[in-house]
Amino acid sequence: MAKSEELYNAILEGNAKRAHAATEAALAAGVPPMDLIAGSMVPAMDEVGRLFEAEEYFVPELLLAGRAMKSALELLRPLMTASGEKLATRIVIGTVKGDLHDIGKNIVGSMLEGSGFEVIDLGTDVSPEKFVAAVKEREPQVVCMSALLTVTMPAMKTTIEALTNAGVRTNVKVLIGGAPVTSQYAKEIGADGYSESASGAVGLVRNLIAAA
Amino acid sequence: MTGRDRVLAVLNRQASDRLPCMPITMMFAADVLGVPYGQYARDHRVMADAQLKTAEMFGLDYVSTISDPAREAADLGAKIKWYDDQPPAIIEEDALFTDKKLLAGFKAPDLFSAGRMEDRIRGVELLRRRAGRDLLVEGWVEGPCAEAADLRGINHLMTDFSDDPAFIQDIFEFTVELATRFAAAQIEAGADIIGIGDAAASLVGPRIYNEFVWPWEKKLVDSIHANGGRVRLHICGNTRRIVEPMGRLGCEMVDIDFPVPMEQARAQAGPRQTLAGNMDPVRGLRNGSPETILQSLEELRQQAGAQWIVAAGCEVVRDTPHDNLHAMVTFAQTHTALNPAGSTAGLDGKEEIP
Numbered sequence: 001m002a003k004s005e006e007l008y009n010a011i012l013e014g015n016a017k018r019a020h021a022a023t024e025a026a027l028a029a030g031v032p033p034m035d036l037i038a039g040s041m042v043p044a045m046d047e048v049g050r051l052f053e054a055e056e057y058f059v060p061e062l063l064l065a066g067r068a069m070k071s072a073l074e075l076l077r078p079l080m081t082a083s084g085e086k087l088a089t090r091i092v093i094g095t096v097k098g099d100l101h102d103i104g105k106n107i108v109g110s111m112l113e114g115s116g117f118e119v120i121d122l123g124t125d126v127s128p129e130k131f132v133a134a135v136k137e138r139e140p141q142v143v144c145m146s147a148l149l150t151v152t153m154p155a156m157k158t159t160i161e162a163l164t165n166a167g168v169r170t171n172v173k174v175l176i177g178g179a180p181v182t183s184q185y186a187k188e189i190g191a192d193g194y195s196e197s198a199s200g201a202v203g204l205v206r207n208l209i210a211a212a
Numbered sequence: 213m214t215g216r217d218r219v220l221a222v223l224n225r226q227a228s229d230r231l232p233c234m235p236i237t238m239m240f241a242a243d244v245l246g247v248p249y250g251q252y253a254r255d256h257r258v259m260a261d262a263q264l265k266t267a268e269m270f271g272l273d274y275v276s277t278i279s280d281p282a283r284e285a286a287d288l289g290a291k292i293k294w295y296d297d298q299p300p301a302i303i304e305e306d307a308l309f310t311d312k313k314l315l316a317g318f319k320a321p322d323l324f325s326a327g328r329m330e331d332r333i334r335g336v337e338l339l340r341r342r343a344g345r346d347l348l349v350e351g352w353v354e355g356p357c358a359e360a361a362d363l364r365g366i367n368h369l370m371t372d373f374s375d376d377p378a379f380i381q382d383i384f385e386f387t388v389e390l391a392t393r394f395a396a397a398q399i400e401a402g403a404d405i406i407g408i409g410d411a412a413a414s415l416v417g418p419r420i421y422n423e424f425v426w427p428w429e430k431k432l433v434d435s436i437h438a439n440g441g442r443v444r445l446h447i448c449g450n451t452r453r454i455v456e457p458m459g460r461l462g463c464e465m466v467d468i469d470f471p472v473p474m475e476q477a478r479a480q481a482g483p484r485q486t487l488a489g490n491m492d493p494v495r496g497l498r499n500g501s502p503e504t505i506l507q508s509l510e511e512l513r514q515q516a517g518a519q520w521i522v523a524a525g526c527e528v529v530r531d532t533p534h535d536n537l538h539a540m541v542t543f544a545q546t547h548t549a550l551n552p553a554g555s556t557a558g559l560d561g562k563e564e565i566p
Contacts, residue, residue, distance in 0.1 A: 014374065055453055058417030060370045067371065100293060100301040103366050103415070124304075150494065150529045151239065151298040179449075180494045180529070 003039035004031065007072060011044035011114070014064025016071040023072040033076040034085055037116055041069055045114025049199030059103065062198070066110030073113065087118040089209050092134045092172075093144040094122035096155035101148035104178060104198075108144060111198040112205060117142075128155070128162035135168045141212070142205055145191075147178040156181075157189040173208045177201060215273030216348045216404065222521060223405075223442060223464045223486055227552065231513075232273045233522045233544035234348075234488055235497075235537070236446075238280075239298070239530035241266040248297040253279045256335030260342060267347055270534075271541045274348035277335040277398070278407055284354055284390060285362040287327040288320060307365035312372075312379050320390050323397050333397050340402030348405060350444065351398030355410025356428040359387035366412055373420050384428040392435040399441040405464065406436050407444045414449030414469070421454045426461070433461045444488070448526050456480040470496070470525030475515040488521040491540070497524050498532040502539035509543040518551045 006022035026036055048065040051057035057065075080086070091112055095105045102124045113119040120138055122130055131143060143163070147153045156176050163169040173192040176185075186194035193208060195201040213221070213229045221228040237244075242252040245262035252259050256277070263275035280299035286292050291303040309315050324330050332352065339349045354362065360383045361369045372380055395406045413425050433443050443463040450471035451458060458466055459481030468477045468489035477487055489512075491497050496508055509522065522544040528537060 055417075058420070059415035060373050060417070060420060063367065063370050064374055098295065098298065100304065102304065103370070106367060149298065150531070182495060182499075184499070 003043075004036060005040075007036060007040040008044045011041065011065050011068045011072070012047060014061055014068050016064075016068045019068040020071040020075065023075045027075065027079070033079045033083075036072070036076060037087075041072060041114055042116045045069060045111055046199075046202075048114070049111055049202060053197065053199055059107065062107050062110070066107070066114065069110065069114040087116060089142065089205070090118045090120065090138060090140040091142040091144060091205065092120045092122060092131065092138060092140040093146070094126035094131065094134075095124040095146045095148075096152055096159060097125055097127045098155055099147050099149055099152035100124045101146075101178075104148065105144075105146035108146065108177065108198045108201045111202050112144075115202045115206075117205065128159040131159050132162050132166045132168065135163060135172055136166070140172060141209065142175060143172045144175045144177070144201065146176075147181060150180045153178070153180060153185065156185075156191070160190055173205075173212070175201060175204055175208075214346045215267070216343075216345050219273050219348045219521070220404070222519065222549075225484070225486075225519065228548070231520065231522050231544040231547050231549055233541050234272065234274050235523045235540065236276065236278060236527045237263070237266050237272075238278060238527055240528045240532060240537075243530050244269060249299060250294060250296045253300055254331070256331045256338060259335050260338045263339060264342060264347075267343075270537050271545065272347075274350055275339050275343055276350035276352065276407065277332045277339065277403075278350070278352040278409065279332070281354055281358060281362055281409065281411070283328040283332055283352075284359055284387075284394065287325065287329050288318075288363065288390075290363060302362050304365045304367070307363060307368070309364045309383065310368070312364075312376065315379070315382055315386060318386070320386070320393075323394060329394055329397075332394075333401050336398045336401040336403045349403050350405050350407055351395065351401070351403030351441075352407040352409060353391040353395050353398075353432075354387070355391070355408045355413065355445075355447075356384040356387045356432065357413040357416070357425045358410045359391065360384060361412040363387070366415075369412070370415065373416065373424060377424070380424050384424070388428050388432045388435070391432050392439075395432075395436045395441060396439040399436070399439050403441065405442040405444050407446055408432060408436075408463075409446050409448075411446075411448040413447050413454070414451050418453045418457075422457055426457050430461055433463055437462070446526075452476065459485045465521065467523065468525065473515070474512050478515060478517050483517060484519065486519040486521060487516055488523040490523070490525040493524040493526050493529050493532075497536055497540065498529045500536060502535055502542075505536055505539040506543055509540065510547075513547060513550060516549070518549050520549045 004026040010018035175193045183194045193204045219232045241262040242249045244266045290308040291306040444465040445463040446467040465486045470492035
């Protein structure tokens, strides 16, 4: 797998300009976009996740790395669309209705994107109806829901019920996360998984997709 | 001893009759009174009723005016989304300083402009009047990192540390100046202690915390002290890597949220720092039973040492069974700290507390 050390290092350092330039250089040298994703971006974001778990990186470093990764991805996306290449897994992510907190959701989204998944971010305060509409229109394999407040956690349950009532629950795996959320709560409301960390969420998606 | 006397004795490292109990209650307190949280956050009279009823019903040692992070931001003109029965939230995509240039020359409003800051000051005044000397009265301000996140948008602020460190200094200066004035007004109104909520500080890691956040938190703590107040520092989240510098701020009381082992907090903050906490509010206090709660609190007591106040790591969750909070208070009512201040053993088992 062709790898750009420069892109890998730029993402680790959170340097968006350098990541952009490295991607341009690699493309000019003929490296295929998918090889850059698999060979440089995914390993870099895996390492970012490892450093976060090890408490060597914190939220600022995660957001900078995510920004650098996105600056590279912006160059790759149009090329992939033009050549008909697609990322294998599509994920819809959002903070549930009544909750405006998004930093955790953004970090998870960024880590998933950097791990080679297509991520559709619905933003914050996302109603069950919006989740259902996104599942119908975008046909993702995974739905990720976030809540920071105990008072908004019940919206995770109502969203899962809405997916069931709309007849699309079995089309997707539903993962939940957020400070007050527990694996016990995930079981209670019929979610397919829970993670307490962003890199844990990436591992969870990989396992669920592999098992599907 | 009254609740107020008990807490002050511990904060002053003097003998107390038993452990003080100071869990944060907000939505839980509104539910105890039977009012929607929107009313609690908007009207200090409702808040005072709820706080006093909760303190009386459960035997807590204090009442507090903490409600949500949007008091200062609302008065500054930030866009707030109100809910009927949950805390108001700041709309980040329309954050006040989305454009950083707006900070220069921005004038903070008068505290007494009939806004949300005045409502809290009136709340302190009312609680002081109604609680007398029976309960400790707590005021509240947002810390520099939390308020900067409220005004700039937390996602932007997190990258500003790298992109524009000069702006960080400017916005922290602005927030600390405002917090100093807001705290002084609450001290004047009768607050025994000022809580500094600096939640966003737990996200930045030790390098940024030490370089950027700590010096401004220190300035705020020193200013509150200069104005005759005491300080409770509350940083939500995982503060494992910054608990040592938190212990060097000189706060009378440092809250420890549940992700930090109490044993580690004690080791790093030192034996003289009064610590509060840190039962997991969801997994421990809400989902547990009176038996498991008593057991967890005894484990915490063993780890916390002499200077300890019983509390959850963060806000008591609104649907916590009443029996569970009763169990927490019962534990406090029936226990003293290990080697408490005033005992012959002293803080570290070697010296008498002066």
